[in-house]
Amino acid sequence: MSRVPHQPIAVATELLPAVSAQLEAVGEDLSGPLFGAMGNAPELAHAYFGFGAGVVSRCGIQPGLRELVAMTVLEAIGASNMAARHCQLALTLGEPEHKLRQRHAFRTAPEFSELERAVLSFAQESARDVNVKAQTFAKLATWFTVQEQTALTLLVAYYAGLACIALPLEAEPDFM
């Protein structure tokens, strides 16, 4: 049970498809605990949805890796239920189950490519330590343009911020 009451949010028509798609994909809807809690400040929640929809849809990495990034960030901050939802989504997007089980060993497990290792190292370090070492960020440049590095940075930051909203409000979704 969240620490604040749930309030329904009216999402602007132009954002509804993107927001609904994100929520439905992880078994949520607009009355779910996180979005219901954020509904106490509907204008802010609306703007936050716009930010999230933009970041998730334009992050420039393939959807399976995007979900691995989300899981890595959320787990690093302690949002295990949210991470579990993204794990479900990764499965539906075609990521192999054995690979997802190996995600905590991404630095050495053979299921992960060098590109994935660079991305997940960056995501984990950013989530856990906030300030990222120069060499960690520099590795991204091997595979990504500056625009893509920027988009990936915002994706990681978005999920870190989302965890920092959901956890203190006790508004994580229930474990599936």
Place this chain on the structure above:
Amino acid sequence: MPRVPILSREDLAESDRDIYDDYERVRKVGPSGIHRAIANAPALLRAYMPISNALRFGTKLDPRLRELAIVMVGHVTHSSYEVQAHSRFALKEGVRPEQLQQLSLFESSAVYNTTERAVIRYAAEVSLKGQVSPPTFDALRKAFSDDVIVELALQVGFYNSVVRILGAFGIEAEGPTS
């Protein structure tokens, strides 16, 4: 030294320059370093600015408390840029200089009242641990209605995103922080 280019208006495609124009219209100053870095992905700067502006201009939360919370996020995450930029905003909003100087001692220092201490404690705990203890949340309940608590939660959450953007891009304070 920033790890991504810090873009001027002229660096942007003509079709994206309206983002900087809107920024100046709303904020009365030019885009700051973090926004000029995010401009490397213009579509994402477009997605970022509405929530950034809404948190700055569209909340019921006392702006002094907002800025104390943001400076504390920067303080505990060692984000020199965040501390420097928002210390300036804090002073403009009426935060006293000694309140910025004694943030490390907020639990015991006499320069804070009960509500300020509750807000600072919330910002510190979220930024350090991701979550907050029941007494910390209960202190907010005594001071604020649910909508203002959620505003504070969104402020602190969003600025935990901001410090990670700064920490990835290597954007640091431009001068001495005090």
